[in-house]
Amino acid sequence: MTWRWKHWLRDILLIILIFTAVQWWRSRDLPSGITAPSLAGPSLEGQPMALSNYRGKPVLVHFWATWCPICRLQDGGVASIAQRYPVISVATTSGSAGEIQTYLESEGLDMPVMLDESGDLARRWGVRGVPTSFVIDSQGNIDYATTGYSTELGLRLRLALAN
Numbered sequence: 001m002t003w004r005w006k007h008w009l010r011d012i013l014l015i016i017l018i019f020t021a022v023q024w025w026r027s028r029d030l031p032s033g034i035t036a037p038s039l040a041g042p043s044l045e046g047q048p049m050a051l052s053n054y055r056g057k058p059v060l061v062h063f064w065a066t067w068c069p070i071c072r073l074q075d076g077g078v079a080s081i082a083q084r085y086p087v088i089s090v091a092t093t094s095g096s097a098g099e100i101q102t103y104l105e106s107e108g109l110d111m112p113v114m115l116d117e118s119g120d121l122a123r124r125w126g127v128r129g130v131p132t133s134f135v136i137d138s139q140g141n142i143d144y145a146t147t148g149y150s151t152e153l154g155l156r157l158r159l160a161l162a163n
Contacts, residue, residue, distance in 0.1 A: 036061070036136045037124055039088065041114045044097045044104075049114045051088060051136065058143070058162035059086045060155060061134040063116075063127045066094040066103045070149050071131045075109055077152030078133075082111040085159050092116040092130065137162040 039051040039061060051059065062078050064071040081087055091100045091113050100113060116122055125134070128147070135144040135158040143162040 034142055036134065036140055036142050039090075039114070039121065039125070041090075041116065041121060042097075044101055044113045044115065046097070049088060049112065051140075054086045054088075054136075055140060056138050057086050058138055058159045059088060059136040060159060061125075061136060062087060062089045063092050063122050063125070063130050063132045064089060064094075065092055065130045066100060068130045072107070074131050074149055074152075075107060075111075077150075077155065079109045079111040080152055081155055081159070085156075087111060088114055090114045090116050090121055092122040092127070093119045135159055135162050 036051060041049060043049045051061065060078070060081055064075065064078070078087060078089055082089070089111050093116070094100055094103070096117070097115055100115070104110070104113070114121070122130075122132075125132075130147075131149070132147045133145070133150050133155060134142050135155070137143040144158045
């Protein structure tokens with residue numbers, strides 16, 4: 001291996017290490033390995049949504065906001081995951097149902113959305129920043145939790161492992 005490639009490899013590994021450490025630090029206070037708190041509220045259409053409806057299946061619970069630039073980067077991946085796995089995306093402190101619907105349409109997104117206009121649901125789940133994602137296993141326990149950007153592939157892998 002040439003000198004240049006060794007330095008590139010070292011730099012890439014250092015970046016991965018730093019990214020992993022930052023992700024761990026940001027997610028350290030999130031609940032994990034416990035039974036998921038209850039999660040129920042209205043959908044954009046005003047219909048009741050509840051995490052308890054998905055017992056026996058792994059579920060992605062994703063807290064996001066329309067004003068969050070990192071959430072925008074991740075929204076397409078979450079919408080794609082929702083085509084294969086149960087997803088409850090929680091729009092927290094993002095305005096009314098109409099405003100959120102307008103946002104989804106402008107971004108070309110199709111995913112189930114629970115309203116959390118006041119941020120109460122996010123606080124109950126220990127969410128301090130968005131995006132925050134939880135993978136709930138088929139028994140209803142929090143298998144994985146993270147704050148910040150997560151790749152679609154990483155979330156899909158976590159959901160597959162939570163089966």
